[in-house]
Amino acid sequence: MAAEKRYPVPPETAENALLSREAYYRMYRRSLEEPEAFWAEQAEEFLTWFRKWDRVSNNDLSKGQIRWFEGGKLNVSYNCLDRHLDTHGERNAIIWEGDSPGVTRHITYRELHADVCRLANVLKQRGVSKGDRVSIYMPMIPEAVVAMLACTRIGAVHSIVFGGFSPHALRDRIEDADCRTVITADQGLRSGKPVPLKENVDKAIDGLDSVHSVITVRHTGNPVPWNNDRDIEYAESLAEASTDCEPEEMDAEDPLFILYTSGSTGKPKGVLHTTGGYLLQASMTFKYVFDYKDGEIYWCTADVGWITGHSYIVYGPLSNAATSLMFEGVPTYPDAGRLWQIVDDHQVNIFYTAPTAIRSLMGLGEEPVKKHSRQSLRVLGTVGEPINPEAWEWYYRVVGDERCRIVDTWWQTETGAIMISALPGAIDLKPGSATLPFFGVEPQLVDNEGNVLEGATDGNLCLTRAWPGMMRTIYGDHERFMNTYLTTYPGKYFTGDGARRDEEGYYWITGRVDDVLNVSGHRMGTAEIESALVLHDAVAEAAVVGYPHDLKGQGIYCYVTLIQGVEPNDELEKELAGMVRSEIGPIAKPDVIQWAPGLPKTRSGKIMRRILRKVATNELDSLGDTSTLADPGVVDDLISNRANQ
């Protein structure tokens, strides 16, 4: 292998950073050797507690018991708002940049606090109380943040559903968590085109009488269907509500939010996070990973519908009294320089995005980037999927002018916060590597039998000890939580990812080792897509695998077996794509559909996905042993009818 490139920490960066190399190693060691003392100090430093905890941690991974700061009392909205009012009340909490250039809003901490209290009071009036679940289906507008914080103020548990999910997917999530209140907007906007959010909510809850309130923000102002018994106008109701609302005293282990994510089997899982540990870890990672300095402008391009938006648009930045920029639009509208225009307009210092965005902008050349100054930028982050070294170098050289530090942050919905990442002033960079573990995180690589692998090696990535921001369970299904994460390698949390560790202990995430796809940074299960495909009357069977895709990271390759007598045609292909769209949403659109008269199965009827993956990626020389197939001839047909990607 060619010598890996390395970008050492420049001396002036090391000098000005919050944490030096020595500080990182000292704190990391302490976090493992004296975890109780370490986490107690961090919890004191980062959060304001109404009552101190009785016990720092009480964990037993083999039982799926994870408890942090038991007996401690706090409130998340208090930590994100009230405690900043004396010192930073007039600072912008949110700078909002709309889909169209020039449409901006600035919201100070004081203003955000007032709106959060108002909405919290409206929720109370509608009968929402501590522990109740509230579904949020919103575009990227400040009211989404108000909605989240209003829930936390009264102890309601939010469940955000990404606005790109279909009514069907929304209904599933509303039903699973028994949400009786939905907060939404009339429409979203993307590249000038409206997204029918309220209409989707109406479809999702059609016949679902348990939903008693739909609070709707007028965003585009276009007419939308209205039901006077159930629908409430956001602005009207806030106008009448008081700005006084005492924050509910929550136990550290009270549920904070549910966020659905895809797994290798079955329906999406409701990942449950709790109050104290999650907020601590979001807050602490935000400050150290981005080397955040008081008063800086920070921008994360994720959507609040994903965990990145939860932890790094809302809870991490706001608990640190940072200014969080929120962008409604897309990187290429109205032109390919939009992101850098926004960076210059608002003097953004820290910028956090996904490899898929970097790759797509890379394809459009340097000119749209170079046209803008970007002098304010200091730290550049990436998240969501492995970043190929070529895209990393482009980000570093073209966007960052070789001046900015890159932090490639590895983590998951389940982990709540960043687990493996460089720290700007402490860790030398290697393009393509997420580098070293954060405090309290002890990664381990194991083989398929669970043997622990030492030194430089490849393996399945596990985390050996619980951390404060770890998910606590799958909502309503603790057994599934155990089976998905904790029993594969007993006593450890299994991430579902593969990784390589080099001689220096740097981690290189190689991608999922299970049947989960990562398409443009969006996570989806092959099983979900297959279930959608087989709903079509003409389909007998379907199998879905991922294949490498230049822009999206992974593409969706579907093998479809039609029922006898049905002939494949373009119309049918469109119908199948439509099926996936209506069941899941546009993000799951198949890239390739191959008609397959038969699927490769073992004699016991199990589909051999390994072979399907090899055919999809055109690695026909390494199909492996096909002798155990019930009908080896199937493979020849799959190969000769391989679809061109």
Ligand code: PRX
């Ligand atoms: O495969 C890993 C990939 O994204 C998965 C988690 O997806 P999700 O829960 O949707 O959260 C995404 C944002 C935190 C992981 O199992 N992943 C995430 N970050 C990276 C990554 N793969 C490689 N490098 C990363 N930095």
